[in-house]
Amino acid sequence: MASPNSLLMTEDEQARDFLRGVLSKHGFQVILASTGQGGMEQFSPGLFQLVVVDLQLADISGLEVLRKVKRLSPETAVIIISDSVEMDDVLQTIRLGACDYFRKPIEQETLMDRAICRISEAENLAQQNREYRQALECRNRELSDHLELLRRDQEAGRLLQQHLLPRTPYRYPGGVEAAYFLIPSLYLSGDFVDYGLFGERFVAFYLVDVSGHGVSSALVTSLVKHSIMHCLRERPLFTHPEFLNADLLEMLELINRELLSTPMGKHASMFVGVIDTAENQLLYSVAGQIPMPVLVSAGDAEWLAGKGRPLGIFERGDWQVMCVELPSRWQLVACSDGVLELLQGNLLEKEAQLLQLIEESEGELEQLRKSLKVDTFGALPDDITILTLGHK
Structure with a gap:
């Protein structure tokens, strides 16, 4: 030297x-x-x-x-x-x-x-x-590169998750129209919806809300989608009115088993149902769903009845299959619990506000979205999902 x-x-x-x-x-x-x-x-x-x-x-x-x-x-x-x-x-x-x-x-x-x-x-x-500053700058560049890689990975995951979602809105034979609005609090969502036509008269659907949000919760929604699609390949569901009750319970039991068997420690709430367009009936089950779904008809909005434990916690969920006779014109609205974070007050007050907003909007998705001020809320504390099905 x-x-x-x-x-x-x-x-x-x-x-x-x-x-x-x-x-x-x-x-x-x-x-x-x-x-x-x-x-x-x-x-x-x-x-x-x-x-x-x-x-x-x-x-x-x-x-x-x-x-x-x-x-x-x-x-x-x-x-x-x-x-x-x-x-x-x-x-x-x-x-x-x-x-x-x-x-x-x-x-x-x-x-x-x-x-x-x-x-x-x-x-x-x-x-x-x-030397310390140079090392720090090097680490900062590495961290920035890792963050950019993570952002690109999450963006790719977001696009993939969106690809798995159904088309919205979508009108089925018989006049039933399904639509949804889903916005994650992060890149990826722990909420997921799906719907489809079975046997030319049955419109089946579900909304699942996985605990937490982000990558791990989004992976569970993919697991739910995969499990249901695998089940449908194994045997036909929602093809005969006599088996609709059993089909709904089978879906809940399937997802419950899958969540219990994974080491991720995740649980989920779920609203699953099927509309028999020939008989104008709605059959559904709820598993820890908060808030409960709402049926709008003749200008009135009412909570649907029913109870059942969340998925991924208990071996038995004690789920019920409920049946509702549908009028000629109706609108069904289901929300993930993130919607309640947009409202003020305790849980009962938030649910009362939500029911009023659904009634005022007559269950129309875009009007309800505007009433909740989702687009101007700022940073969302949780994933937000609204699923609607209706017949006019």
Whole structure:
């Protein structure tokens, strides 16, 4: 490793010889200059660790040399030597960035030793800080790259999850129209909906709300979708009116088993139902659903009845299959519990507000969405999903 350089500017031979000896003892290579102009011609940033300047130079003031050095290389240490003990001179040198001030004649070597040690310690600390800053900048770049990769992965997951969702709105034979609005609080949603036509007369549907939100909850919604599709490939569901009750319970039992068997510790609420368009009937089951679904007809909105435990917690859910006779015109509205976070008050007050908004909107999805002010709410505390089915 090369020895550090020092630049000594003075025409005082006694001071020059003394300082050259002290600096050499500390391992410095000493470059001499008798004038300020001559010294500045040799100076360049990064070349010298230490500059010693006589305040009384023949050509230009030592203060002017100090200004030039600090302007070119602020990190270079500068020591001022002078015949003067005027306080103004001392204050000026300190203000301009000198690290020490010595009065000539300089005879105590220990004072200079201490000054050089302080400079070396400061230089070492500055070097450590530079290395730490460089390492921190490197880690920040790595973190930024990882975050960007995560963002792209989540964006890809969001697009995939959207691809798994059904078309909205969609009108089935018999006049039943299904639609939904789903917006995740993060990139991915723990809510999911699906619907489809079976046996030319049965419109089956479900809304599932997995605990939490984000990637892990979204993965569970994919598991639910996969499990149901696998079940449908194994045997036909919702194809005969005599088996609709059993089909609904089989779906709940299937998802319950899947959640209990996964190590993710997730549970879910679910509303699953089937509309028999030939008989104008709604058969449904709820599993821990909050808020309960709402049926709107003749201008009135009413909560549907029913109870059942959430999925993924208990071996048996005690789910019920309920049956409702549908009028000629009706609208069914189901919401995930994130909708309640958009309202004020306790749970009962929020449910009362929601029921009123559904009634005022007559269960129409877009009107209800506007009434809930979903698009202007800001950062959403939870995933928001509204599922509607209706016949006009």
